[in-house]
Amino acid sequence: MSSTIHVDPARIIDEVDPRIYSGFTEHMGRCIYGGLYDPDNRNGLIDPKTGFRTDVMDVLKELKMPLVRYPGGNFVSTYKWQDGIGPRELRPRRPELAWLTEESNQFGTDEFILWCREMGVEPFICLNMGTGTLEDALAWVEYCNSSANTYYANLRRKNGHNEPYNVKYWALGNEVYGPWQVGQMESQDYAKAAFQWAKALRLLDPSIQLISCGETGFVDWDRVVLRKLAPVVDFHSIHAYTVSEGKHEVNVMGPAAAEKSLEITRSLIDLAKIEHGLSKPLTVCFDEWNVWDPVRAPGEKGAEEHYDLSDALAVAAWLNVFVRKADIVKIACIAQSVNVISPIITSPEGLYRQTTYFPLHLFSNLMRGSSLDVLVTTPSADSYYTGITVPAFIRNITLHTPDLAKLTKYIDASAVLANTTQGTKEIRIAIANRSAEQEYEVPIIFGPNVAVSETITIHEVWHEDLRATNNFGDEKVKTIT
Numbered sequence: 001m002s003s004t005i006h007v008d009p010a011r012i013i014d015e016v017d018p019r020i021y022s023g024f025t026e027h028m029g030r031c032i033y034g035g036l037y038d039p040d041n042r043n044g045l046i047d048p049k050t051g052f053r054t055d056v057m058d059v060l061k062e063l064k065m066p067l068v069r070y071p072g073g074n075f076v077s078t079y080k081w082q083d084g085i086g087p088r089e090l091r092p093r094r095p096e097l098a099w100l101t102e103e104s105n106q107f108g109t110d111e112f113i114l115w116c117r118e119m120g121v122e123p124f125i126c127l128n129m130g131t132g133t134l135e136d137a138l139a140w141v142e143y144c145n146s147s148a149n150t151y152y153a154n155l156r157r158k159n160g161h162n163e164p165y166n167v168k169y170w171a172l173g174n175e176v177y178g179p180w181q182v183g184q185m186e187s188q189d190y191a192k193a194a195f196q197w198a199k200a201l202r203l204l205d206p207s208i209q210l211i212s213c214g215e216t217g218f219v220d221w222d223r224v225v226l227r228k229l230a231p232v233v234d235f236h237s238i239h240a241y242t243v244s245e246g247k248h249e250v251n252v253m254g255p256a257a258a259e260k261s262l263e264i265t266r267s268l269i270d271l272a273k274i275e276h277g278l279s280k281p282l283t284v285c286f287d288e289w290n291v292w293d294p295v296r297a298p299g300e301k302g303a304e305e306h307y308d309l310s311d312a313l314a315v316a317a318w319l320n321v322f323v324r325k326a327d328i329v330k331i332a333c334i335a336q337s338v339n340v341i342s343p344i345i346t347s348p349e350g351l352y353r354q355t356t357y358f359p360l361h362l363f364s365n366l367m368r369g370s371s372l373d374v375l376v377t378t379p380s381a382d383s384y385y386t387g388i389t390v391p392a393f394i395r396n397i398t399l400h401t402p403d404l405a406k407l408t409k410y411i412d413a414s415a416v417l418a419n420t421t422q423g424t425k426e427i428r429i430a431i432a433n434r435s436a437e438q439e440y441e442v443p444i445i446f447g448p449n450v451a452v453s454e455t456i457t458i459h460e461v462w463h464e465d466l467r468a469t470n471n472f473g474d475e476k477v478k479t480i481t
């Protein structure tokens with residue numbers, strides 16, 4: 001079978017925002033405790049001063065994540081941030097209602113900021129709009145960002161942190177629409193509350209960037225929220241996880257639904273901007289995305305997915321979507337970054353990189369620059385979508401649209417025009433073969449003024465078995481260059 005890729009460097013969509021390669025760490029399962037923070041580890045894997053896992057930091061650094069979102073997720077909706085600061089021995093243990101565990105509060109805001117500084121990433125904090133009040137949110141922003149002589153800024157100083165943290169990104173709640181969320185709200189109620197929060201938070205710190213809580217991007221919640229919040233936010237969030245239902249093709253085609261949802265969100269944003277006469281940038285922050293089957297890896301049990309090659313291909317398809325939609329998605333956070341639905345898994349003795357680590361690593365390191373409009377043509381219809389079966393999101397939300405035929409071709413590609421360290425330009429193309437059986441020849445036709453070099457570098461993530469997984473000391477699915 002043959003599928004032709006057409007790339008023209010003149011057809012630039014937009015710059016790929018490096019923030020699409022961001023991460024997410026939640027107080028959930030072994031993400032924080034036993035993942036990035038492991039003070040009792042006796043295997044030489046931590047920095048004894050901080051308790052941070054240095055092996056985790058090393059492999060995450062290679063992913064070049066610009067931002068990391070924290071502390072949830074669902075966790076944040078009952079989180080009292082004040083419990084997680086000050087002397088550790090005085091921090092209270094609390095019942096934790098998202099994942100029905102206990103929170104020791106040994107890792108909190110100051111530790112997260114220190115971890116971000118050591119990682120060279122920017123912190124992105126999600127506010128508690130469940131049990132939390134506007135007063136708590138203002139106090140959190142004051143604690144992190146204020147240089148004034150006021151109570152919470154002084155409390156930060158008292159805790160040993162003289163300089164403000166200048167946390168720029170603040171999200172107005174997490175999945176507030178969901179029945180699983182403590183403090184679930186109706187869309188109108190959320191929009192009204194978040195509008196007031198945004199106003200007050202900006203009075204305290206006009207430099208912050210705010211993110212509204214969106215749903216999947218194509219439901220009424222998103223329309224209502226954008227209509228009200230467009231004037232006061234900088235990003236609208238979307239969350240989606242794709243599931244495989246045990247079938248490879250469902251797994252790798254799922255991100256097509258996210259691509260469609262981004263197109264719909266773009267229109268909702270346009271509508272809201274027109275209605276309010278806004279010309280400011282307002283884009284999407286896809287702050288939770290990944291392959292996650294909550295039946296296979298339940299949240300209450302720590303959601304430790306054991307990914308195979310099929311999942312790695314699904315992650316590549318997700319990333320192709322973000323590169324192709326570079327004009328509308330400016331932030332995306334893989335959910336999550338350590339142990340919980342994550343590209344890396346730790347034990348007290350070490351860690352391994354899951355299959356999904358490798359496409360993420362390739363994209364984050366190479367697929368930066370200007371996103372190019374790629375056309376994939378096939379001699380005959382060669383698409384997974386032929387009827388009404390659609391790729392699924394979790395929670396049984398499905399999207400029926402004729403566009404899915406276009407979005408679910410077996411050969412899935414994105415391209416960038418990148419600057420090289422030698423000061424030249426280079427076209428980089430990411431291609432995923434989403435067929436379980438079919439091999440493809442993929443001729444590439446370039447637009448005018450492209451000199452094709454005789455040496456081409458190919459990085460490949462491949463294994464003969466789509467079900468191959470990695471393990472400790474056994475990374476059989478990885479990048480071969």
Ligand code: AHR
Pocket residue numbers: 026028072073074075174175288335336
């Ligand atoms: O990432 C796991 C969970 O998925 C998050 O806590 C929540 O926001 C989403 O439902």
